Amino acid sequence: MSAVTSAAAPGTELPPGRMTYREALRESLREALRGDERVFVMGEDVGRYGGCFAVTLGLLEEFGPERVRDTPLSESAFVGAGIGAALGGMRPVVEIMTVNFSLLALDQILNNAATLAHMSGGQLAVPLVVRMTTGAGRQLAAQHSHSLEGWYAHIPGLRIVAPATVADARGMLAPALASPDPVLLFEHAGLYASEGEVDDTPVALDGAAVRRPGEDVTLVTYGGMLPTALAAAEALEAGGIAAEVVDLRSLRPLDEATVLASVRRTHRLVVVDEGWRSGSLAAEVAARVAEQAFYDLDAPPERVCSAEVPVPYAAHLERAARPAVDDVVAAARRTVG
């Protein structure tokens, strides 16, 4: 299954085992649709159009309109329908175009999906997967570019994952569908075209990954900021600073053990988060480190987050608003002193 089997898949041919993030997501959907007849895909333009970011391209032709369903433009309605289907024994994968639009479905997600297992005393499960695009960098302006996954990570009853690598994009859907809890899967818009190796190993939903080892400073990040953090680590290496890069992968639950173990080795923390700084996931990570590894810290924790403005449209302003490699390098240098 690791080869790219894509009659309808567009784009360049890649060697077997190597594919784009977009193709990896599509492969995982295809695998789920083939392997479990309870699985179906639903959302705006996921069928005929092939998905706003072309993730579902070709699936309608392959699996038919019963299982790849275009919906009306009502997030509240189709997420609610997904919850109902999940309660009824199906395994829906709902796509929301961007996280900004998911706010229209927030009532369904928070008041129904996240609560029903608890309010029914465990009698009901909502094995729903909601995929959505997050993040800036493509000049889609303030109504399509925000990073609100931190808000969702605030909500008990949900699992929040953010695949940052092609392998994670390929491997996270299967365990998400297997989970009895609703899972929100955040795909960063800037990652769809990235390429990488995949294998068929499913990915655990709650473990962070050390993407690069180092002993001088820990860079904690996730999703679309992973490439930035890795590039920063590369730049730091040239200056003699060995940065360890921890990819959270799961934003709820947070794998704090991995983060703490790393900070206890490096004694310095920089959190790189595309969300806004105030009340961010970065704040949560920094707080937990301060609570639990205070005596291991050799510098105040640093946070590199987006500027607290609605993401601007103009390319140079958008660039300036997002965390850049230089910002991460500077923060890491400050911690090393």
Add this chain to the structure above:
Amino acid sequence: MPSLGADMDAGTVVEWAVAPGDHVHRGDLVAAVETEKSVIDVECFEDGVVERLLVPVGTKVAVGTPLAVIAPEGATPAPTPAPTPALTPAPAPAAGTPERDGAASLPRATPPVRRFAERLGLDVARLPGTGPHGTVTHADVRAAASTGTTARTDTTDTTDTTDTTVPSPTPTVPPAAPAERPRITPYARRLAAERGTPPEALRPGADGVVRARDVPAGTGATPTRTPRPTPQPTRPTTPPSPRPAAQGMRAAIAARMTRSLAIPQYHVDSVLELGAPLDRLREVNRRLPVSERIVPAALLLHATARAARRVPELNGHWVDDTLVPATTVALGVVVSLRGGGLLVPTIPAADELTLSELMAALRDVVARARTGRLRTSDAADAGLTVTDLGETGGHSVHGRIFPPQVALVGFGAVVRRPWAEGDLLGVRPTVTATLTGDHRATDGVVGGRFLHAIDDVLHDTEEWS
């Protein structure tokens, strides 16, 4: 007592803003009442003249209880003297007070602020107010307290009343700027505590912050051969020991070596030729990344561990007048610390490691020893200890046994010496190996055999893997 909230049953009058005889109007603030939640100013409902205050300051009464009697304007006030309690803090009609006109009955400060000022010996009447209508706020009092004594109450006013009744100057407010607290990172503070360095002895780096690297290294972490068994190294459960750890380490070394004095010890030594082994090591290292290179000290340790397998009599403990042989080769390694002192962590099952594995183990354990981060596994009981003076040390070392062990192997510096090979003389790298044995457990001949075994292992290429 008005109801100042749905859940209010009772309230305490904490201040009267009016006195009998005062003219009051609807909406004037006449009193301050403390509820469960806060202090609230009470407005007057009527116009008139205050005739009597019914509830003294400090008294708690139920909602609905009359607080005062107000006579309609023009009515003849009852001449009865008001039972004004002595406690009532009159609004200080001193010369310097604001004139009592329209805002006459506005207190200068809320009661908590007033009490706060009193505790600091300040008179709110003389403080500049930045609150609404010029009232004095908590911040104003704090600012006045930190800038000096300009607004202190006259001593004549306070000595006999306020000061004696107020418990003590508040500890909650930093009076003036105290000596600046040194900026030490939590990790550096912890390291300093572990190493016995008092915080005031730490010198900050260029940015004025003391970080881990500014804490003097290796002034000793723990006593000899009992490295800190610390599975959770994050919690400094005890405050820094008042006695510097370096002294503790010296004391531990002293105690152990003094105990060692009671052991009847013998010494054997032998010069080992290292030409071929070091050539081979250079060959191996050429093919390895720098990070995996093997140092000669690791080679000597490796040979010692394997020799202990061949001559097991020197690997064990002397317990109750008997030699208890060790079942594995757990090798103690003497690690000298920068700045003095030493630690002896253990490499368990050292004879089962390949040369590269032993090198890795050595690197790790030395690094942990020198950063004060030894683990419980590093503190396992060694059966035999090795001390290596290293390349800049002396030519040979005749060490003392670490009881209850029964032998100690020592290596001097690797030096080039004239060496007879057959009838020819050449110059070869050599090392002087020494063995100190417990004469109760073994005799010199065993020690000699052990050194010979080390030599054999060094030249036996099959032993390297």
Add this chain to the structure above:
Amino acid sequence: MIPADAPTARDEAARALVRAGLARIAPGPDLDALEDTADLRDALELDSLDFLAFVEQLSRTTGVRIEEDDYPRLRTVASAAAFLTAAGVP
């Protein structure tokens, strides 16, 4: 005119690299006081593991592979800097 033996900017940079490498292994007043021509293993009391760590650090930050046969050229800060500049660093 610059005398032929005056330290160039490259020399300075190379020495800074060497000292930065040493600072990772043996920070402290001894290093601050270390003269460019002093035997650094003696002055800083480096054992073979320390020295190997120094070599590794230097190799990592400069990208120069340092063979064991090169160790004698790393005897002092000055000679190590000369070794680096000869290898094209910085």
